[in-house]
Amino acid sequence: MQQIHNTINTWYLENARDLPWRRPGVSGWEVMVSEFMLQQTPVVRVLPVWEEWMRRWPRPQDLAAEPLSEALKAWGRLGYPRRAQRLHAAAVEITTEYNGEVPRTEAELLALPGIGSYTAAAIACFAFGERTVVVDTNIRRVHARLFGGMALPEPSPRASEFARAAEVQPEDHQAANLWNISVMELGALVCTARSPKCEQCPVFQQCAWIAQGQPAPHYIPKGQ
Ligand code: SF4
Missing domain, CATH: 1.10.1670.10 (Helix-hairpin-Helix base-excision DNA repair enzymes (C-terminal))
Known part of the structure; x- marks a missing residue:
């Protein structure tokens, strides 16, 4: 083995591949947004939308401060827009419950809207180096x-x-x-x-x- x-x-x-959400020093939020977008959309279509989201909302509290309609509009053509709705809800929860910091454990991540077992394990591992x-x-x-x-x-x-x-x-x-x-x-x-x-x-x-x-x-x- x-x-x-x-x-x-x-x-x-x-x-x-040199993907921006895999570069050293990316934040938990950057990884989390990429994982939501990649759930049902291929990398090439995610790249420009992810860049735009990160420019506009570099932290969860930036997205949480905007109405949901803005998140839905910026989701554009990624498809399955319910993901944008859940991501917005997760940003609000991270802002109120975790002081704007994406939680690092699988258990905490799993409790957020829109996060299932794969996404929780992926964020904990890729963003925070947790063993998952x-x-x-x-x-x-x-x-x-x-x-x-x-x-x-x-x-x-x-x-x-x-x-x-x-x-x-x-x-x-x-x-x-x-x-x-x-x-x-x-x-x-x-x-x-x-x-x-x-x-x-x-x-x-x-x-x-x-x-x-x-x-x-x-x-x-x-x-x-
Ligand atoms: S590409 Fe997949 S199926 Fe082919 S040799 Fe590698 S592991 Fe096996």
Whole structure:
């Protein structure tokens, strides 16, 4: 396992996209806004809107001071505008309950509007370096292939996937945090849903799905 950890973490350091919400020194709020926007919208569409939001509302209290209608307008074409509504409600709560500071623990984050288990784990890890187990669609897919030998993860997340995600994490705290983002990026760039670029994959040799002869998916994904 340690070799897989090192290989994927090193691959990330050399190949990751330069995304503004991943740069050193970003605030909890910057990460939180990016996570809300990325929940259902691709990176390229999120980038300009996130930049605009951060210019306009660099802290939760700046957004909280504005009427909800402004947040909805600035959400623009990201889709699923209920996220803007929840983000605004979360900004108000952070301002009143946490003195304008995004809370850093998963439990506190989970209690905020619009934050589910993935988003809480992601913000706690990416913004504050807390040790969490991050499990999103990309990570589920990489784990299913690399460790499970399956073409796709189950249609909806299972408890066993979360248990495996915790089990395969590096023991070292820093390496575990890097692992969360590295596996996610591998899923976004290489181990993609429809046509994984296995020939470019740093863990091709260790991949269970490759070793088993790339078996077909055990169900037909929605939309195909
Ligand atoms: S070899 Fe292919 S299927 Fe396996 S982890 Fe890499 S990209 Fe995914």
